[in-house]
Amino acid sequence: MMSPASLAPLLRRLSAEAKRNAEARRAADAAGLSRLELRGLLLRFGADARQIDAAVAADDPLRLPEAAREHLRSRLAAEAARLARRARIRDPRYDINRHVAVSRLQRWLNGERPWSHDEEDVRSGRELNNRFRGKSPARRADAGDKMLPGNRDRAPRQRASPPTKVSWPFA
Numbered sequence: 001m002m003s004p005a006s007l008a009p010l011l012r013r014l015s016a017e018a019k020r021n022a023e024a025r026r027a028a029d030a031a032g033l034s035r036l037e038l039r040g041l042l043l044r045f046g047a048d049a050r051q052i053d054a055a056v057a058a059d060d061p062l063r064l065p066e067a068a069r070e071h072l073r074s075r076l077a078a079e080a081a082r083l084a085r086r087a088r089i090r091d092p093r094y095d096i097n098r099h100v101a102v103s104r105l106q107r108w109l110n111g112e113r114p115w116s117h118d119e120e121d122v123r124s125g126r127e128l129n130n131r132f133r134g135k136s137p138a139r140r141a142d143a144g145d146k147m148l149p150g151n152r153d154r155a156p157r158q159r160a161s162p163p164t165k166v167s168w169p170f171a
Contacts (some may be wrong), residue, residue, distance in 0.1 A: 034116040035115075038115045042055075046066070046071060051068050060112075061108055062111070079098075080103065
């Protein structure tokens, strides 16, 4: 009969191997989902299904025919311009997730970044937003005494006079 002390190293190795296997399965599933996402976006923007399979499998936009790449680039440029316009005017139809996907697909088509890249920055949204908090430039005490460079020639603005009281004859 084996003692419990002799089983401990075996259980540790078995546990570590199970963790490695689970991580490998998660990574494989994520890669499959990433390829499906790329394929779906290419199809949505007008690529032919027969032409994109090799490019998606290899994560290489150069495997697409040149005509298909140019067609996709023009469609994506038009969509990016439309989304930028909607964002600028705060249109309720603006979708930031679509904008991110279009930008990411444009970078992939231009060969700037592989589709299935690992995220470098895995911080939470709160951590990312905190980078910008409290970074406003400090006002100097003497800043009010100096004129801004663009305003040197302009006469100082005068305050508007308070509104006069109007008396109505029928009141």
